[in-house]
Amino acid sequence: MAENRGHDINEQLQTVEELNAELATLRARVKYKTSLSIFVIALMVMITTTLAWFTVSGLAGTDGLDMNCTTGSDLRIATSNLGNDINAYEKTVTADMINAQLTANNYKTLPDIKLEPLSTQNANDNVGTRLFLQNGTERTEPGPANGEYLLMDLWLISGNNVDVYLTDKESEDGANDGTKITSAAGNTSAQAEVVRTARISFAPEGESPRIYEVEQRGYAANQTNAFWAISENTDANKICSLEANTPKKITVRVWIEGEDPLCDNGVALAGFSVQLNFQGDKIAAN
Numbered sequence: 001m002a003e004n005r006g007h008d009i010n011e012q013l014q015t016v017e018e019l020n021a022e023l024a025t026l027r028a029r030v031k032y033k034t035s036l037s038i039f040v041i042a043l044m045v046m047i048t049t050t051l052a053w054f055t056v057s058g059l060a061g062t063d064g065l066d067m068n069c070t071t072g073s074d075l076r077i078a079t080s081n082l083g084n085d086i087n088a089y090e091k092t093v094t095a096d097m098i099n100a101q102l103t104a105n106n107y108k109t110l111p112d113i114k115l116e117p118l119s120t121q122n123a124n125d126n127v128g129t130r131l132f133l134q135n136g137t138e139r140t141e142p143g144p145a146n147g148e149y150l151l152m153d154l155w156l157i158s159g160n161n162v163d164v165y166l167t168d169k170e171s172e173d174g175a176n177d178g179t180k181i182t183s184a185a186g187n188t189s190a191q192a193e194v195v196r197t198a199r200i201s202f203a204p205e206g207e208s209p210r211i212y213e214v215e216q217r218g219y220a221a222n223q224t225n226a227f228w229a230i231s232e233n234t235d236a237n238k239i240c241s242l243e244a245n246t247p248k249k250i251t252v253r254v255w256i257e258g259e260d261p262l263c264d265n266g267v268a269l270a271g272f273s274v275q276l277n278f279q280g281d282k283i284a285a286n
Helices: 002-051 095-104 191-197
Strands: 065-071 076-078 150-157 162-166 180-183 198-204 210-212 238-242 248-257 272-282
Touching: 065 076, 065 095, 065 150, 095 150, 150 238, 180 191, 191 198, 191 248, 198 238, 198 272, 238 248
Parallel strands: 065 272
Antiparallel strands: 076 150, 150 248, 162 238, 162 272, 180 272, 198 210, 198 248
16 A cells, blocks of 8 residues: 555656646746747837938938028018117028028038938937937037038017917918928929928027927937927917017027938938928017
8 A cells, every 4th residue: 555655656746747847848938939029029129210210321311402481570580690670680581591691601502402311319408409310420510511401590580579489370361481391392202201200490599499390200209399289379389589679599400300210211312391480479568
């Protein structure tokens, strides 16, 4: 009987060892399967990140840029500081006026600008004024001279104390001068997506910049100062405030956001135009 008990115990021990072996095998399979899934996901993310930027250097760059700026009834604008006389300023800044400023600064003019994918992603401060290549190289300084992005200064003035907004409204009925970014007529359907990759930052002198995009896109994780709704004047699309008869400089930058998934070879060699309209709302007296 003792022998039978010993035999039963040995069989039970063997069964436990077999179960432990099977369990270890199962754990190994689960671990391998989980690791494989993580690898595939990471690889897909890496590929997606890579494709978000132009990947063929021979195709890099957009095909020129066109721009003009207008103001509402309470504002005037210029491409230089013309002092406190509001009558010295204009209602509209044309492409020719912008090109004159670019030439004076030794920057590429609008027809010669070939925008390169850039991003604010690596900027820890002044997001919207510092721009970088995908490898982290900063292009803030040499970029405008090479036509990698547009950099220009505008001066706004009003005869009243006003808050200044970027708006898609017309300055007057039928003017068709509201803010918009438009795909060039010769673009393919893929190239037309360049409009959604465009970013415009407005940096009033001494104040924090704001970044405009045509819709809520994001993708550069630190662009918390972005806005897109410009049909109504709110704090979201407010650019700055002006004191009566005191001009304020606004530095404008236009680039295509490399972190945006649409900023791939499909939009290479695309063209687009930018039309900006600023509106001033009187600040109520205290």
